[in-house]
Amino acid sequence: MSPDTLSRVFAALADPTRRDIVDRLAADEATVNQLAEPYRMSVQAVYKHLRVLEEAGLVSRAPGPQPRRVRLRAEALDLMDEWLERYRRRAEERYQRLDRVLATMRQTNESEENSDDDDRGGPDGPHHPHHP
Amino acid sequence: MTTIEADPTVPIIRITRDFQATPEQLLRAHTDPELFARWVGPDSTRTRVDHWDARTGGSFRFVSVIDDGVEFGFRGCFHEIRPDRIVQTFTFEGDPDGVALETLWIEDLGGGRCRLRVQSLVDSFEGRDAWLKSGMETGVEQGYAKLDRMLADGAV
Numbered sequence: 001m002s003p004d005t006l007s008r009v010f011a012a013l014a015d016p017t018r019r020d021i022v023d024r025l026a027a028d029e030a031t032v033n034q035l036a037e038p039y040r041m042s043v044q045a046v047y048k049h050l051r052v053l054e055e056a057g058l059v060s061r062a063p064g065p066q067p068r069r070v071r072l073r074a075e076a077l078d079l080m081d082e083w084l085e086r087y088r089r090r091a092e093e094r095y096q097r098l099d100r101v102l103a104t105m106r107q108t109n110e111s112e113e114n115s116d117d118d119d120r121g122g123p124d125g126p127h128h129p130h131h132p
Numbered sequence: 133m134t135t136i137e138a139d140p141t142v143p144i145i146r147i148t149r150d151f152q153a154t155p156e157q158l159l160r161a162h163t164d165p166e167l168f169a170r171w172v173g174p175d176s177t178r179t180r181v182d183h184w185d186a187r188t189g190g191s192f193r194f195v196s197v198i199d200d201g202v203e204f205g206f207r208g209c210f211h212e213i214r215p216d217r218i219v220q221t222f223t224f225e226g227d228p229d230g231v232a233l234e235t236l237w238i239e240d241l242g243g244g245r246c247r248l249r250v251q252s253l254v255d256s257f258e259g260r261d262a263w264l265k266s267g268m269e270t271g272v273e274q275g276y277a278k279l280d281r282m283l284a285d286g287a288v
Contacts, residue, residue, distance in 0.1 A: 088136040091147050094174075097170065
């Protein structure tokens with residue numbers, strides 16, 4: 001997988017119209033005219049958006065006679081999922097380290113509480129600066 | 133289990149994770165520089181805290197040191213610190229114009245457990261793109277390391 005491909009996917013999806021096109025294609029294939037219908041823009045402008053999506057590998061147009069149907073290429077979205085999954089994994093690694101730190105904090109708390117109990121009753125017991 | 137979500141309409145990353153800890157302990161693990169340095173960096177790096185003033189209006193700077201001595205600096209401001217919330221900015225010094233606004237919520241689940249929710253807002257989708265990509269190499273590496281351990285343990 002190339003990071004450039006991922007950059008193109010993200011850049012392509014940064015535009016609300018293109019995200020909407022992807023959403024609609026997720027439901028079903030469509031011709032360019034059908035795609036253009038709900039938007040207040042020319043078919044030409046929709047073609048422009050489609051070209052960006054095509055270059056990012058998000059959509060493809062079936063070969064054959066006009067009107068060609070546009071379909072979503074699920075692989076590109078899988079790529080994004082994979083990317084996010086790697087980031088998630090890194091966060092999970094970080095939080096597993098935090099789990100270990102929190103576990104030692106619990107142990108420290110318990111031993112301090114125990115020593116507090118031991119000190120109780122002694123007028124000159126040692127002072128615990130961390131727990132005033 | 134860490135869950136992550138990249139918002140499709142705004143350049144936000146959201147992370148949620150539960151911990152076996154009280155809210156007070158989880159807050160301390162984020163605000164005490166010694167504790168923070170023990171968990172923040174990737175496995176392969178060591179974290180050195182240069183400056184740390186964890187209170188509302190304070191700021192921080194820490195450095196990730198990779199095995200071969202290469203250093204990456206990070207800094208930001210603590211805008212708000214409360215028992216159940218931290219609001220801070222976060223910048224990688226290699227890209228000082230890209231500033232993330234982060235909000236951390238700590239929710240008490242009872243029974244000595246709590247939930248951390250982190251929301252990071254960056255200034256553009258391109259910024260989020262770069263942010264996510266920065267984790268790619270390390271993610272792969274550590275993913276494989278985990279797989280290695282699983283294979284060694286006979287878990288696979």
